[in-house]
Amino acid sequence: MEDSVMLLCDIGNTSYHFFDGESEFKESVTSFSPNSIKKKVYYISVNSKVNEQLFELENWINLASFISMESFYETMGIDRVVASMAVANGVVVDAGSAITVDLIRDSVFVGGFIYPGIRAMSKCYKNISPALDYSFNFTLDLESLPKNSQDAISYGFLKTLHREVTSYKLPIILTGGDAKLLQKIFPQAEVDEKLIFSGMKKIISII
Amino acid sequence: MEDSVMLLCDIGNTSYHFFDGESEFKESVTSFSPNSIKKKVYYISVNSKVNEQLFELENWINLASFISMESFYETMGIDRVVASMAVANGVVVDAGSAITVDLIRDSVFVGGFIYPGIRAMSKCYKNISPALDYSFNFTLDLESLPKNSQDAISYGFLKTLHREVTSYKLPIILTGGDAKLLQKIFPQAEVDEKLIFSGMKKIISII
Numbered sequence: 001m002e003d004s005v006m007l008l009c010d011i012g013n014t015s016y017h018f019f020d021g022e023s024e025f026k027e028s029v030t031s032f033s034p035n036s037i038k039k040k041v042y043y044i045s046v047n048s049k050v051n052e053q054l055f056e057l058e059n060w061i062n063l064a065s066f067i068s069m070e071s072f073y074e075t076m077g078i079d080r081v082v083a084s085m086a087v088a089n090g091v092v093v094d095a096g097s098a099i100t101v102d103l104i105r106d107s108v109f110v111g112g113f114i115y116p117g118i119r120a121m122s123k124c125y126k127n128i129s130p131a132l133d134y135s136f137n138f139t140l141d142l143e144s145l146p147k148n149s150q151d152a153i154s155y156g157f158l159k160t161l162h163r164e165v166t167s168y169k170l171p172i173i174l175t176g177g178d179a180k181l182l183q184k185i186f187p188q189a190e191v192d193e194k195l196i197f198s199g200m201k202k203i204i205s206i207i
Numbered sequence: 208m209e210d211s212v213m214l215l216c217d218i219g220n221t222s223y224h225f226f227d228g229e230s231e232f233k234e235s236v237t238s239f240s241p242n243s244i245k246k247k248v249y250y251i252s253v254n255s256k257v258n259e260q261l262f263e264l265e266n267w268i269n270l271a272s273f274i275s276m277e278s279f280y281e282t283m284g285i286d287r288v289v290a291s292m293a294v295a296n297g298v299v300v301d302a303g304s305a306i307t308v309d310l311i312r313d314s315v316f317v318g319g320f321i322y323p324g325i326r327a328m329s330k331c332y333k334n335i336s337p338a339l340d341y342s343f344n345f346t347l348d349l350e351s352l353p354k355n356s357q358d359a360i361s362y363g364f365l366k367t368l369h370r371e372v373t374s375y376k377l378p379i380i381l382t383g384g385d386a387k388l389l390q391k392i393f394p395q396a397e398v399d400e401k402l403i404f405s406g407m408k409k410i411i412s413i414i
Contacts, residue, residue, distance in 0.1 A: 013336075073354045075338075098335050101363075103352055111352025113362040114339065116331050124323050124331035128305050129220075131282075132321065145310055145318025147280045155320040156308075160367035163374065 007037065010079060010196045011045035012096075019197040034060060042204055044078045044196075063200055066207045071109050079196060083175060084109050086199035090171040093189070095178035099161070103168055113164075118178050121157050138184040158185050214244065217286060217403045218252035219303075226404045241267060249411055251285045251403075270407055273414045278316050286403060290382060291316050293406035297378040300396070302385035306368070310375055320371075325385050328364050345391040365392050 010017040016027040016034075029047060034054055041060045045051050054060040064078050072081050077100070083092050084102045092102045092112075097120060102112035116124060118136065125132040137154040142162055146152045162185050165172060172189035174182055179191045192198070217224040223234040223241075236254060241261055248267045252258050261267040271285050279288050284307070290299050291309045299309045304327060309319035323331060325343065332339040341357040349366050353359045369392050372379060379396035381389055386398045399405070 075356045098339065111354050112359060113353055113366070114359045115363040115367065116335060120331055120335045124327055128323060128327045132305065146320055147318050149282045152319060152321045156322040159320070160322065160371045163370050164367045167370065
């Protein structure tokens with residue numbers, strides 16, 4: 001395998017997220033032409049429209065076809081699957097538009113759940129009542145029940161997640177666009193924004 | 208105090224919720240005329256428009272003016288305050304458009320938090336992605352991490368709340384429109400749809 005000419009790419013609903021072995025870069029799903037790349041690209045994608053396009057291109061290799069979903073479940077996002085494969089023992093918290101939480105023990109996927117992401121939850125409170133339109137306080141005291149409105153919604157969103165995630169007593173790995181923000185309530189966690197690429201490399205090494 | 212001619216009323220954003228000592232009934236905020244009632248009405252209200260109207264009517268008595276907010280906090284909803292006053296030791300879970308959770312120990316309000324209600328949270332997941340547009344499974348297994356999409360969002364919404372609420376190791380009292388639905392995940396809880404009226408009676412007894 002020639003690492004120097006290989007690209008990895010994680011495709012979401014809005015962007016292509018590339019990693020060339022050294023640095024990362026993003027391209028917009030709407031403006032980027034995948035046939036402008038001539039190198040071999042190993043990719044995963046949750047974007048079915050892009051998937052159709054890439055199927056025609058020989059140098060774009062969909063890693064999904066090399067993954068057995070038996071250990072996971074059929075409708076599980078391929079990004080969650082691949083991130084889980086990068087971890088031997090731990091809780092993967094991927095904080096994007098949704099926050100996915102996946103537990104891996106002895107390299108086996110135990111299960112996982114889906115929680116709303118920061119923006120989605122903020123909008124959710126605001127839609128219930130303008131009286132709940134507060135930004136979240138990421139430095140709230142997680143040890144005592146709030147006595148003010150901002151902390152009452154922050155606790156509702158963050159403490160319930162925190163209590164669940166820390167209950168597994170395993171290392172926590174934060175990834176995704178809001179990883180650093182969530183680290184404020186999980187100071188013990190490791191932030192690994194390239195976790196998905198570690199998982200992809202692992203799959204490539206065995207195909 | 209003449210119980211037989213007295214009415215209690217809890218006013219929300221959409222309805223007047225009456226209790227005459229025996230039965231409950233609701234009237235719509237948009238169509239009901241409060242001056243059609245000549246009896247004495249003790250009320251609380253989170254609806255500022257209705258409050259203005261009622262201020263003019265002598266037989267409508269706002270119980271909020273008899274409550275010291277010092278033990279609570281300034282922006283706390285009066286319905287949460289009054290429900291909390293009905294309980295000596297317990298967790299009040301009021302499941303409406305939002306789910307409020309309030310802890311009372313030895314008749315003292317310890318603190319509380321605000322979580323999205325069932326409809327709001329369902330909409331929240333759906334807005335993130337059509338792939339998350341599932342109804343919640345209230346009979347999911349709370350003891351093991353899910354391996355399917357419906358349970359993954361149900362667990363995200365319900366288990367995180369469940370873990371927090373049960374952590375206080377105090378009796379749980381469910382109230383509000385979705386109390387019976389939430390009882391499915393809190394089978395040990397008591398459902399008390401008239402909790403707010405018990406709190407109101409307690410206040411009336413000391414004024």
